[in-house]
Amino acid sequence: MPVQKTEIDTLVVGAGQAGIAISEHLSTLGIPHLVLERSRIAEAWRTGRWDSLVANGPAWHDRFPGLEFDGLAPDAFASKDQVAAYFETYAKKFDAPIRTGVEVRQVVRNVGRPGFTVETSDGVIEANRVVVATGPFQKPVIPPIAPADDNIHQIHSAAYFNPEQLPEGAVLVVGAGSSGVQIADELQRAGRKVYLSVGAHDRPPRAYRNRDFCWWLGVLGEWDAETVKKGREHVTIAVSGARGGNTVDFRGLAHQGMTLVGLTQSFENGAVKFQDDLTANLTAGDENYLALLDAADAYIARNGLDLPEEPEARTRYPDPDCVTHPVLELNLAEAGITSIIWATGYSVDYSWLKVDAFDERGKPKHQRGVSSEPGVYFLGLPWLSRRGSAFIWGVWHDAKHVAGHIATQRTYLSYRDATQREQEQ
Structure with missing residues (x-):
């Protein structure tokens, strides 16, 4: 049976926020393209997040410019299902050429002719250009220190959905970025005893002086x-839109019954050891928090804004016992810990992309998403062009730049010299 073959100018791999963003810009520029998605549109929002997750930014901010969230107040935080529905609606708005249920298995540069040969689960595609819009959250990472203990239920945060899926007992959550701290808080509110391993982090206020932190970072x-x-480079951000949005306060969580510990160091003979860095990590997070308050106050004074003062934002809980007397080693059985949730981030997997577009560490070589390999582009990665690149609105603007680069290249390639034009007349 002959292999199905398709030819397209530009192939986009992935139909999450990055894939939909570039599709809109390519459509606006009249560039023929196809978006392939191995599952469903915005699948990571559907099944790669816990049940109660909401966006970390308010609805007025975490969206594309061309569409607001239907039935959601601007300052509310969209649920994961609302975000997935938003992207589906957005794709329909401009009739995005998305083909779901198709996995890209290999991309190889053609030899002696332009473009790439793309092997998929639904046949072969010949494409002049390939946009990699698979994002940064591809392979959940559990560090090698994880104990080989069948008596401990261990999952990555990507596989956590709700407290009921865990066995009875206490939980150790490793990682205190946005995912780790929200999961730990949910478990503690569900009546679990929770130990939260806190590493280096930034801790912005959810809002200050009647403005969300997203607004402050913008202005x-x-x-x-x-x-x-x-x-x-490796500092996570602890921020949450849960329950209408609240500033993450680790000391406050401890006063509610959570036990804070330092960075998880090792497991041996049924015990876990933590680094003696909890106080330092909390102090650095406080400094980051206060620095933003200071910058906001200075901006208000400089511009004469009439925004209410908020002196209580600078008050803090006293150090709890787990901070003044840090736990450096814990016997898992004696502590009643039956589960470990690894909120330790993700890695990328470009093994299917057989092109010279990566450095010695396997990271994409690019300038604002334009790869060192001609005809290959990357979208949706952190710091692709700036700090906001990995966010919903940020990827839309990055995609506009990439689409413009593609349009420029097409203009050059469509050039025919005077002699050829005369011969064709």
Whole structure:
């Protein structure tokens, strides 16, 4: 039986926020393209997140410019299902050429002719260009220190959905970024004893002086920062839109009954050891928090804004016992810990992309998404062009730049010199 073959100018791999964004811009520019998605539109929002997840930014901010959330107040936080529905609606708005249920298995550059040969679960595609819109959350990472203990239920945060799926007993949550802290809080509110391993983090206020932190980062120019500050490459951000949005306060969580511990160091003989860095990590998070308050106050004074003062934002809980007397080692059985949730991030998998577009560490080589490999583009990655690149609105603007680059290249390739035009007349 002959293999089905399709020819297309530009192939987009992935129909999440990045794939839909680039599809809109390509459509506006009249560039023929096809978007392939191995599952459903915005699948990561549907099945790769816990049940109660909401967006970390308010609805007025975490969206594309061309469509608001239906039936959602601007300052509300969209649920994961509302976000998935939003992207489906957005794709229908401009009739995005998306083909779902098709997996891209291999992309190889053609030899002696332009473009790429793309092997998929639904046949072969010949494409002049390939846009990789698979995002940064591809392979859940559980560090090698994870104990080989069948008596402990261990899952990555990507596989956590609700407290009921875990066996009875206490839970150790490793990782205190947005995912880890929200999961730990949910478990504690469900009546579980929770130990939260806190590493280095940024901790912005959810809102300050009647403005959400997303607004503050915008007017202060932080979203447009083009490079990561030295030493901050692996610092996570602890922020939440849960229950209408609240500032993450680790000491407050401890006063509610959660036990904070430092960075998880090792497991041995049924015990876990933590680094003695909890106080330092909390202090650095406080400094990040206060720095944003100071910058906001200065901006208000400089611009003469009439925004209410909020002195209570600078008050803090006293250090709980788990901070003044940190737990450095814990016997899992004695603590009643039956589950470990690894909120330890993701890695990318480009094994299917057989092109020279990666550095020695396997990271894409690109400039604002334009790869070092001609004809290959990347979208949806953190810091693709700036701090806001990995966010819903940020990827839309990055996609506009990439689509413009594609349009420019098509213009050059469509050029015919004067001699050829005369011969064709």
